[in-house]
Amino acid sequence: MNKYTVINPHSKFTVLNTHVHNIDGVAKVTGRAEYTFDIKLPGMLYGKILRSPHPHAKILNIDYSRAMELPGVYGVVTGKDTLGVKQGIWRRYKDLCDEQILPVDKVRYIGEPVAAVAAITEEIAEKALDYIDVEYEVLQGVYEPLDAIKKDAPEIHEGFERNINVTRHIEWGEVEEAFDEAEYVREDWFKCGGQAHMCMETRAAVSSYTPEKKMTIYSSNQSAYYMQALMAGVLGMREGDIRILAQYVGGGFGGKFELDGAIFCSAILSMKLFRPVKIIYTREEDFIATKRRTPMFYYVRTGVKKDGTFCAREAKVFTNGGAYTGMGATALYLTGFFHSFPYRWKGYRYDGYRVYTNTLPSTSMRGFGAPQAMWCSEQQIEWIAADLGLDPIEMRRKNSHHEGYEVPGQATIASCGIDQCYDEIKSWIASKGELPANRSIGLSACGFMSGGIFNWFDTPYSFSSAVVTINQDGTVELHVGAQEIGQGSNTTMAIICAEALGVKVGDIKVHSGDTDHCPADLGAWGSRQTLMTGNAVKMAAESAKKQLLEFAYAQSGLNIVYDLDIKDGWVHAIARPERGEEFVQLVRKALRGKDGQRIIGRGYYTPHRKGMISPAYSYMLQGVEVEVDEETGKITLVDSMTAHDCGQPINHLGLIGQLEGAFSMAAGYGYLEYMPYEDGKLMNPNLVDYKMIRATEMPPANIAEIDTYEPEGPYGAKEAGEGLTNPTAAAIGNALFHRFGIQMKECPVRPEMILNALKEKKEAQEK
Amino acid sequence: MEKRLLTLNVNGQDYELYINPKTLLVEAIRDHIGLTGTKRGCDTVSCGACTVMINGMAVKSCSVLAMQAEGMEITTVEGLEVNGELAPIQKAFIDNGSYQCGFCAPGMIMSAQALLNENKNPTEWEIKEGIEGNICRCTGYNSIVRAIDGAAKGKYTEAKS
Numbered sequence: 001m002n003k004y005t006v007i008n009p010h011s012k013f014t015v016l017n018t019h020v021h022n023i024d025g026v027a028k029v030t031g032r033a034e035y036t037f038d039i040k041l042p043g044m045l046y047g048k049i050l051r052s053p054h055p056h057a058k059i060l061n062i063d064y065s066r067a068m069e070l071p072g073v074y075g076v077v078t079g080k081d082t083l084g085v086k087q088g089i090w091r092r093y094k095d096l097c098d099e100q101i102l103p104v105d106k107v108r109y110i111g112e113p114v115a116a117v118a119a120i121t122e123e124i125a126e127k128a129l130d131y132i133d134v135e136y137e138v139l140q141g142v143y144e145p146l147d148a149i150k151k152d153a154p155e156i157h158e159g160f161e162r163n164i165n166v167t168r169h170i171e172w173g174e175v176e177e178a179f180d181e182a183e184y185v186r187e188d189w190f191k192c193g194g195q196a197h198m199c200m201e202t203r204a205a206v207s208s209y210t211p212e213k214k215m216t217i218y219s220s221n222q223s224a225y226y227m228q229a230l231m232a233g234v235l236g237m238r239e240g241d242i243r244i245l246a247q248y249v250g251g252g253f254g255g256k257f258e259l260d261g262a263i264f265c266s267a268i269l270s271m272k273l274f275r276p277v278k279i280i281y282t283r284e285e286d287f288i289a290t291k292r293r294t295p296m297f298y299y300v301r302t303g304v305k306k307d308g309t310f311c312a313r314e315a316k317v318f319t320n321g322g323a324y325t326g327m328g329a330t331a332l333y334l335t336g337f338f339h340s341f342p343y344r345w346k347g348y349r350y351d352g353y354r355v356y357t358n359t360l361p362s363t364s365m366r367g368f369g370a371p372q373a374m375w376c377s378e379q380q381i382e383w384i385a386a387d388l389g390l391d392p393i394e395m396r397r398k399n400s401h402h403e404g405y406e407v408p409g410q411a412t413i414a415s416c417g418i419d420q421c422y423d424e425i426k427s428w429i430a431s432k433g434e435l436p437a438n439r440s441i442g443l444s445a446c447g448f449m450s451g452g453i454f455n456w457f458d459t460p461y462s463f464s465s466a467v468v469t470i471n472q473d474g475t476v477e478l479h480v481g482a483q484e485i486g487q488g489s490n491t492t493m494a495i496i497c498a499e500a501l502g503v504k505v506g507d508i509k510v511h512s513g514d515t516d517h518c519p520a521d522l523g524a525w526g527s528r529q530t531l532m533t534g535n536a537v538k539m540a541a542e543s544a545k546k547q548l549l550e551f552a553y554a555q556s557g558l559n560i561v562y563d564l565d566i567k568d569g570w571v572h573a574i575a576r577p578e579r580g581e582e583f584v585q586l587v588r589k590a591l592r593g594k595d596g597q598r599i600i601g602r603g604y605y606t607p608h609r610k611g612m613i614s615p616a617y618s619y620m621l622q623g624v625e626v627e628v629d630e631e632t633g634k635i636t637l638v639d640s641m642t643a644h645d646c647g648q649p650i651n652h653l654g655l656i657g658q659l660e661g662a663f664s665m666a667a668g669y670g671y672l673e674y675m676p677y678e679d680g681k682l683m684n685p686n687l688v689d690y691k692m693i694r695a696t697e698m699p700p701a702n703i704a705e706i707d708t709y710e711p712e713g714p715y716g717a718k719e720a721g722e723g724l725t726n727p728t729a730a731a732i733g734n735a736l737f738h739r740f741g742i743q744m745k746e747c748p749v750r751p752e753m754i755l756n757a758l759k760e761k762k763e764a765q766e767k
Numbered sequence: 768m769e770k771r772l773l774t775l776n777v778n779g780q781d782y783e784l785y786i787n788p789k790t791l792l793v794e795a796i797r798d799h800i801g802l803t804g805t806k807r808g809c810d811t812v813s814c815g816a817c818t819v820m821i822n823g824m825a826v827k828s829c830s831v832l833a834m835q836a837e838g839m840e841i842t843t844v845e846g847l848e849v850n851g852e853l854a855p856i857q858k859a860f861i862d863n864g865s866y867q868c869g870f871c872a873p874g875m876i877m878s879a880q881a882l883l884n885e886n887k888n889p890t891e892w893e894i895k896e897g898i899e900g901n902i903c904r905c906t907g908y909n910s911i912v913r914a915i916d917g918a919a920k921g922k923y924t925e926a927k928s
Contacts, residue, residue, distance in 0.1 A: 025861040028869030029876060030853065031804015031844040037870075038803035200808045200816060200870035200904050250806075250870030251904050283809040486868025486905050653864035657906055661867060664907030687813035687902065695895040695908040 014568050015499040016715060017649045023491045023510065024248070024484065033248040036204040036220040037280060044206065045074055045118040047269050047279040048125035049261050050132050051289060052107035052114050055141035055358035055680030056154065059105055059134065062115055067131035072124035074275065076132065077268045078115045079104035085234045088325050089226065089258050092458040096166065098157055099324040099361075101234070101264040107136075108156055108323035109360055110680050111289035116265035118277045143680050145318040145355035146297060156323065156356040165321045166329045168352040170336045172408035178312035178347030182303025184388060188380050190300065191746040192372035194320070194675045195293035195668070196690060197365055201250020202286040207266040208276035215242045217267060220249050222257040222483050223523020226457065228515045230259050235267060246513040252485040253665070254364035255290055257525050258326050287685035292675065294331045294354075294362035294369065295320040298376040300339075304384055308395035312347035315339050315376075321354040322361035327525075328354055330452070331362070334613070335369030337410065338726070339377050342418050342447040342619055343399045358680045366662065367725035368526060370448060371669055375747050378444040378730035382737060396445055397422045401619070411611040415718070417645030417706035418445065421621035424643035424704040428623055432639075435739075438630065439638060442735030443623040448723025449614030450713065451528025453607040462604035463528070465519035466536040468497060468544045470599040472591055474569070474584035476501065476508045478540075481521025482533035484512055487721060488654030489529045493537045495651055496714055500541035502566025503583060527719035530650060531616060532605045534714035539603030547599050551590045552581075607712075615712040618719040619645040622663075622727040625699070626735035630758060633751030635671045635732065637699040642724060645706040648716035658721025660701040664693045666728030671749045672697075773837050777802065778846030788834055792826075793817040795833035796843060804844040804873045808902065815901030818874035818881075819843050825881035827874075827900070844873035847880065855923035856880050859914035862923070867905030875901045879915045889919055 027033040064076040079102040088097035102113050115132050119125035142148045148156070148163040156163050179185065199220075206218040215237065221227050224244040232239040249256070262279040269277040281289070299316040317335060321328050336350035385392035397419065405413045429441055451463075469477040478497050484490040490510040498505045512518055521533055545566060552564050552571050563574045572580030590599055607615045625639040642659060649655050672691040676683045684690045709716035733744045742757035768787055775782050777800060784799050796805050796819065807829060808816035817828040820842040847854040856879050859865070866872040875898060882889060882897035889897065894915045895908070903911065917923060 021861050022864060022866075024869065025866075026853070028866050028872050029844075029857040029860045030848055031802070031873050033869050034803065035806075035870065037806065038797075198904055200806070200814070200868060200902070202808070249868060251868040253904070283811070283814075486866075486870075488864075488867065657864045657867055657910055660907035660909050661905045662907075665904070686811045687809045688811050692902065692904075693907070694902065695898045695912065696892075698895075698908045701907060701909055 035248045036218045039206045039218045041276040044276040046122040047118045047277045049113045050115040050129045052112045056139040057136040061135040063133040067128040072120040074118045075273045090456045096325045113261040118269040141358035163356040166354040168333045170350040173347035175347035175349045179303045182311040183306045185303045187301040190298040190376040192296045194295040197253040197255030199251030202281040203260045203262040204280045205263040205266045206278040207270040209270040218245045222252040225520040244515045249485040253366045284685045291363035293365035296372045308390045310399040314349045317352045322359045324361040327364035331369035335373045338370035339373035342401045370726040374726045375729045379733045382734045415708040415710040417708040418619040420706045421643035425623045428641040440735040440739030442731045444727035444730035445621045446726040447619045450531040450616040450719040452526045461520040462606045464521045464532040464536040464605045466540040466603045468540040468601040479511045481518045482529045483524040492651040496537045497541045527722040531713045535605040536603040538714040540601040544601030616710045616718040624731040633754035641702045643704045646720035647710035647718040662724035663701045666725045668692045670729035670732040777841045790833045792833045793828035816874045818877040825878045856918045858923040859918040863910045863914040865911040865914040871903045
């Protein structure tokens with residue numbers, strides 16, 4: 001079983017980092033939690049989507065008259081029923097808004113929606129798809145970025161030369177001079193695969209448009225506000241006339257904050273028919289027609305001194321963007337930035353090219369470009385240490401970030417626990433002693449962001465907001481726009497509110513996932529909510545508390561130098577904690593004093609002057625013990641240890657769950673979750689052939705939480721749970737290198753690759 | 768296909784249904800009876816989100832027809848709690864944070880309960896094998912194993928006076 005250790009735990013908190021149960025727990029373990037998948041509205045119809053069988057084709061004509069004759073069919077929509085808006089999540093940049101969810105004249109990947117049917121049952125809707133006749137002119141397709149950038153490659157979007165969708169350049173220092181200082185230079189090419197988000201709840205939406213010209217949409221998503229704003233754009237409606245509801249969401253992982261076919265087609269059908277329409281993706285649809293982790297080709301050149309001092313690094317990256325931009329533009333930037341982490345480079349240059357292909361669009365997924373970056377960086381660093389005969393941990397340590405370090409022009413590191421992480425992993429490796437011949441330990445370091453500071457979405461709102469309202473009986477309503485998707489944000493926000501206000505978690509009701517009643521918030525992506533919404537919640541709760549304490553001060557008669565506080569529902573003088581009154585008594589007095597107005601605290605957060613990327617960075621080092629069957633090439637994960645710096649932990653149980661869960665997803669990326677395409681067609685779009693970690697494959701995920709304090713975060717907290725998706729693939733690769741001497745340049749690592757590498761190594765030795 | 772009348776016993780209650788004979792048990796439970804705690808996550812009997820107990824044994828309810836379950840005792844996640852008192856396995860899941868998005872939890876809990884029905888004192892490996900048919904994308908399973916282990920050891924069972 002796992003070990004979880006906290007180094008130097010604080011004890012000054014009454015709620016923070018204690019064993020608080022998830023506040024949605026009873027709903028979730030009793031089956032009461034109602035997901036979009038479970039919604040049933042009066043008069044509701046069921047929708048199904050007809051999808052393109054071609055990777056690249058012009059739509060010449062769609063005739064759905066035969067489908068309409070089928071009893072039970074209510075209506076069909078195509079691109080012609082839409083405004084034809086090309087949308088995208090990078091709203092500030094019109095050329096990156098390139099996706100019509102029901103395309104009007106052209107399809108660009110297999111599985112792209114072409115038409116949608118609404119019928120009285122799902123079965124009839126599905127049958128009706130066979131009666132829609134689509135005439136295509138099939139075009140030549142291109143599927144790999146290195147083919148798509150060739151001069152004679154087919155053009156996927158008009159006006160994008162060589163199919164290059166976005167480029168990103170990051171540079172600091174005098175790169176060539178820094179390379180000149182290097183005494184050893186190594187260059188490698190790597191290939192990183194895609195990965196399916198594989199949320200247990202597939203994409204799902206129920207849309208209901210009514211004659212008042214208002215739209216209500218239940219949707220499985222990661223940002224209710226984004227859905228509201230994006231849907232307003234594509235439907236030509238006002239944001240305020242659209243209500244998005246998402247109380248329980250069956251997973252997100254970076255795949256559910258862009259518009260998808262379920263939400264868009266159900267809304268278009270509902271507008272045409274004035275009936276609620278429900279669309280649930282099948283698992284196969286979820287695999288072939290949502291989005292995926294971005295596959296990448298990485299070229300890395302690194303220069304170091306013989307004593308292991310890092311001088312310069314240059315990276316060129318070509319990503320398989322698939323058919324549309326989505327969040328892929330952000331992933332292109334972040335992979336280049338985190339490829340430098342967690343080290344100090346005198347000169348650093350990154351050039352990223354996101355290339356359109358006729359495959360499933362790629363986008364953000366937990367780790368947001370960093371797992372690919374670390375797969376390449378952390379393996380190459382391990383190989384350099386071996387080439388120079390240096391201790392790989394000490395070489396990493398001497399080049400690592402530290403508190404106060406400035407990544408030139410990009411970021412300032414205000415808190416950093418990576419140094420202690422090296423100590424923890426070193427002693428874990430030492431404790432393992434001599435390993436059997438078929439086992440090996442590999443490790444990998446990394447860091448990650450605590451929310452993005454960029455505003456390509458062009459929101460006029462603060463990034464996060466919260467409202468705290470206090471009822472006469474001392475219960476508290478907390479309204480946030482933070483989206484609960486299973487990561488535990490409702491609980492984390494309740495903990496922060498309870499700590500700041502001085503009440504119990506059980507006194508707080510969290511309201512989220514409803515744009516009619518909750519303040520706008522950018523939602524659950526980029527590990528932003530604990531820091532950003534957390535700051536807003538803390539501010540709102542502290543404002544409410546201050547308003548309450550004004551009444552307590554007024555009647556206390558205490559010398560002005562003495563402070564009052566509220567903890568655990570007890571209002572008291574800090575110097576004389578035994579003297580005081582119950583929270584609820586103070587609330588009643590405050591109500592009377594304000595002529596019955598309820599106490600309402602408001603809070604908000606938008607990062608300012610925090611560099612280019614994020615207000616704060618987490619750090620971690622992971623060691624993974626791997627067993628290899630040299631006969632079959634099969635990998636078994638035996639054990640693991642992660643030393644992790646997320647600042648002050650807030651939600652203890654939630655943190656453990658996030659770290660263990662991220663590890664399992666990261667391990668899957670390293671050696672199981674493979675997405676093979678042939679001529680634009682995904683070959684394994686089901687859970688029989690797409691392998692992922694199951695209980696029997698999961699090793700212990702031991703954690704040592706390093707205690708640091710992040711000044712920008714609520715109570716010193718920063719990112720946890722996404723960053724840990726980054727190191728594992730590289731750690732597995734490094735384990736294979738250590739004992740077996742094979743260098744894996746492509747992930748996920750499959751058994752046949754290991755066998756081939758072992759065979760090549762043997763042949764080379766025999767020569 | 769001609770519809771037929773059938774009686775399903777779910778959570779101790781008889782439900783009379785008039786349904787197409789090819790209706791899956793999961794469809795009968797969710798769409799006809801209206802118990803939506805049981806989920807569905809695939810079409811290939813791979814994910815375990817639809818797991819229920821039939822006569823105390825874990826069965827993926829997408830793998831059997833409703834007709835095949837006639838005359839048997841079907842238990843869904845809604846059938847575990849008694850008068851608002853959660854079953855020990857449910858308490859164990861809450862105490863160990865053994866769910867995140869919660870979508871796999873109902874099926875996972877039914878697999879866990881069926882395992883404990885059969886094996887009062889499972890080893891860690893037996894627990895892992897017992898839930899191997901259930902995919903959880905969020906937790907990485909270890910917290911689920913801890914919950915089942917704790918429940919097996921009686922940690923969540925109130926002492927009867």
